[in-house]
Amino acid sequence: MRVIVPIKQIRDPRGVKADPRRQQVTLEEAELVINPTDRNALEEALVLKDKLGAKVTVISIGGPEVEDSIREAWACGADEGILLSDELLAKADFRGAALALAKAIQKLGDFDLIIAGAMAADTCQGQLGPRLAAALDIPCVNDVYRILEVSGGKARVIRGWDEKFLEVEVELPAVLCIAPGANVPRLPHGARIMNSYQWEMPVWKASDLGLSEEDLRPGVEERGLSFPPERVRGRVSRGSPEDLARELVSFLRERHLI
Amino acid sequence: MDFSFSKEHQMLRRMAREFAEREVLPIAKAIDEEHRVPMDVVKKAAELGLLGVPFPQKYGGMGAGEIGYCIVAEELGKVSSSFATIIGAHIGIGAMAIYLGGNEEQKKKYLTPLARGEKIAAFALTEAGAGSDAAAIKTRAVRDGNYFILNGTKQFITNGDIADIITVMAVTDPSLGPRGGITAFIVEREYPGVRIGKLEDKMGIRGSSTAEIILEDVRVPKENILGPFGAGFIVFMQSLDMGRLTLGAACLGGAQTALRMAMEWAAMREQFGEPIAHKQSIQWMIAELATEIEALRSLVYRTAWLVDTRQPFTRYAAMCKMYGSEVASKAVNIALQIYGAMGYSRDFVVELMYRDAKIAEIYEGTNEIQRIVIAENLFRDFGVRIRP
Numbered sequence: 345m346r347v348i349v350p351i352k353q354i355r356d357p358r359g360v361k362a363d364p365r366r367q368q369v370t371l372e373e374a375e376l377v378i379n380p381t382d383r384n385a386l387e388e389a390l391v392l393k394d395k396l397g398a399k400v401t402v403i404s405i406g407g408p409e410v411e412d413s414i415r416e417a418w419a420c421g422a423d424e425g426i427l428l429s430d431e432l433l434a435k436a437d438f439r440g441a442a443l444a445l446a447k448a449i450q451k452l453g454d455f456d457l458i459i460a461g462a463m464a465a466d467t468c469q470g471q472l473g474p475r476l477a478a479a480l481d482i483p484c485v486n487d488v489y490r491i492l493e494v495s496g497g498k499a500r501v502i503r504g505w506d507e508k509f510l511e512v513e514v515e516l517p518a519v520l521c522i523a524p525g526a527n528v529p530r531l532p533h534g535a536r537i538m539n540s541y542q543w544e545m546p547v548w549k550a551s552d553l554g555l556s557e558e559d560l561r562p563g564v565e566e567r568g569l570s571f572p573p574e575r576v577r578g579r580v581s582r583g584s585p586e587d588l589a590r591e592l593v594s595f596l597r598e599r600h601l602i
Numbered sequence: 603m604d605f606s607f608s609k610e611h612q613m614l615r616r617m618a619r620e621f622a623e624r625e626v627l628p629i630a631k632a633i634d635e636e637h638r639v640p641m642d643v644v645k646k647a648a649e650l651g652l653l654g655v656p657f658p659q660k661y662g663g664m665g666a667g668e669i670g671y672c673i674v675a676e677e678l679g680k681v682s683s684s685f686a687t688i689i690g691a692h693i694g695i696g697a698m699a700i701y702l703g704g705n706e707e708q709k710k711k712y713l714t715p716l717a718r719g720e721k722i723a724a725f726a727l728t729e730a731g732a733g734s735d736a737a738a739i740k741t742r743a744v745r746d747g748n749y750f751i752l753n754g755t756k757q758f759i760t761n762g763d764i765a766d767i768i769t770v771m772a773v774t775d776p777s778l779g780p781r782g783g784i785t786a787f788i789v790e791r792e793y794p795g796v797r798i799g800k801l802e803d804k805m806g807i808r809g810s811s812t813a814e815i816i817l818e819d820v821r822v823p824k825e826n827i828l829g830p831f832g833a834g835f836i837v838f839m840q841s842l843d844m845g846r847l848t849l850g851a852a853c854l855g856g857a858q859t860a861l862r863m864a865m866e867w868a869a870m871r872e873q874f875g876e877p878i879a880h881k882q883s884i885q886w887m888i889a890e891l892a893t894e895i896e897a898l899r900s901l902v903y904r905t906a907w908l909v910d911t912r913q914p915f916t917r918y919a920a921m922c923k924m925y926g927s928e929v930a931s932k933a934v935n936i937a938l939q940i941y942g943a944m945g946y947s948r949d950f951v952v953e954l955m956y957r958d959a960k961i962a963e964i965y966e967g968t969n970e971i972q973r974i975v976i977a978e979n980l981f982r983d984f985g986v987r988i989r990p
Contacts, residue, residue, distance in 0.1 A: 375616070377616070412609060412612075412613070415609075415613070416613055416616075419613065528624075531617050531620055531621055531624075531650055532613065532617050532650075533649075533650055533651050534614060534617065534650055534651030534652060534654075534655065534664035534666060534670075535651050535659050535663070535664050535665060537610055537613045537614050537617060537664075537666075538610050538614070538659070538664055538665045538666050538670070539659075539665075540610065540613065541609055541610060
């Protein structure tokens with residue numbers, strides 16, 4: 345049984361500094377960490393390793409610094425890791441990144457599950473899981489809180505549904521997108537940390553995946569970042585319910601909201 | 603010159619920090635109030651290898667060296683002096699004595715389960731009449747065939763009541779004095795005649811235990827002599843050197859937390875219509891403290907580097923302990939002063955940190971003894987011998 349966990353390296357949101365007055369966000373001082381929800385995904389994969397002896401492969405895309413996060417995932421218990429990295433891949437947008445990851449997963453051969461974090465804490469897009477499923481033409485279950493059982497070519501999982509939970513059965517191979525906070529991810533063992541740089545990590549380029557510059561051309565253009573407008577302080581009114589209702593209605597009318 | 607940590611050590615710091623914040627911080631106040639050693643959390647630390655940080659992997663350790671151990675001590679020191687003390691006494695002096703003085707068999711038999719955290723270590727040197735004057739110990743070990751019979755009472759032993767394996771210093775030949783007359787022994791808690799006496803009701807570090815260990819006709823096999831016979835003084839001096847360095851690292855952690863809390867409070871607390879951080883009196887306290895913390899950081903990690911590169915470090919370890927504990931005490935004092943009356947209230951953690959900090963100036967060799975060690979080391983270069 346093989347489980348693939350795509351992870352993303354992000355700047356630790358706790359270390360990001362925002363200065364709305366200067367319209368400036370300082371990212372560089374924040375530590376590079378594994379996206380928190382991807383750690384939840386890795387945890388689910390490692391539970392399957394503990395229970396069913398699954399082989400866990402971690403895969404990521406980005407610059408050479410992403411190697412550190414893959415090695416951290418290895419220290420947590422993953423069996424192997426692959427980095428997709430070169431100048432072409434560095435320019436890829438969500439579509440390009442998902443395409444490259446899908447190609448890499450195909451290159452790896454047979455697999456049973458792709459367990460991904462439902463969303464990255466930096467971009468909050470939640471595109472990767474569904475895009476991977478589409479590219480590989482396999483089912484995808486989003487917002488997964490728990491994997492109940494994996495057997496007989498199927499997985500039974502609990503997913504969020506509206507404000508309820510839904511039990512779902514899905515045929516394998518499939519993509520499961522793990523919800524933020526679905527579990528408490530394990531910490532790496534110290535001895536594995538100390539050994540985590542002692543194995544050779546395969547680094548695949550766009551050409552290794554059969555991808556050209558054209559394939560990876562971004563479809564989204566980033567034109568700049570800006571802060572949301574400052575919020576106007578709310579108004580507190582007091583009085584009888586009738587007076588308050590009257591005041592509220594006139595307030596909304598003045599602003600043409602009703 | 604390169605001040606950066608290795609990738610492995612950076613990863614270790616992330617792990618230790620997350621462990622400290624996730625497992626230790628939430629119980630830090632409760633273990634003080636309940637005077638309770640959090641054995642469940644110690645077990646969790648063991649599962650991550652945190653009870654064997656500096657020891658080689660072949661003995662079940664993490665293989666992270668002294669730099670790695672200082673990183674862990676610093677991160678634990680940030681959240682709980684009690685917890686840092688439990689781990690410090692276990693690794694830094696208890697198991698360290700076996701690592702430094704033990705033969706291959708002793709390391710396999712005793713160090714391995716200690717490094718894995720399956721067993722807990724304590725270091726038993728101090729007695730009622732032998733604190734700073736460690737050579738004045740009265741515990742006797744008398745040979746009886748293939749055994750030594752140990753009798754005596756050890757006092758203020760950190761981890762005393764939770765330890766499975768205790769390194770005990772005992773007099774084997776009173777006529778020879780400290781050099782030649784004291785031998786180190788590995789004593790198992792289960793040996794008949796080992797008894798736990800009084801548990802200290804302490805001012806601080808109440809989440810760690812400090813106990814009296816009574817030895818009554820304890821038969822210890824001669825295979826459990828640690829280091830050469832009669833060389834106990836060297837074994838414990840070497841172990842204490844290591845312990846002093848990492849105590850300095852734990853103090854570095856505690857001092858940083860105090861500084862951060864003091865700054866957060868100064869930025870938030872408004873008096874005379876502005877945050878008290880706008881007052882020069884506060885700014886000077888913070889600026890001086892932050893400078894001393896940075897100096898301590900350099901001292902601690904340079905000393906750890908000396909250890910890992912096998913260079914002499916005794917004077918620097920004493921400096922780490924002395925300066926570290928004094929910076930930590932200064933830090934909690936400043937934090938409490940800036941918090942004002944709120945800091946004096948038990949509703950806030952500052953008073954706990956204040957009570958916890960003082961012991962670092964006392965245990966593992968008082969700061970007065972550290973000054974003697976430093977001076978002795980310095981004057982040796984000038985041909986002057988100093989004895990306490």
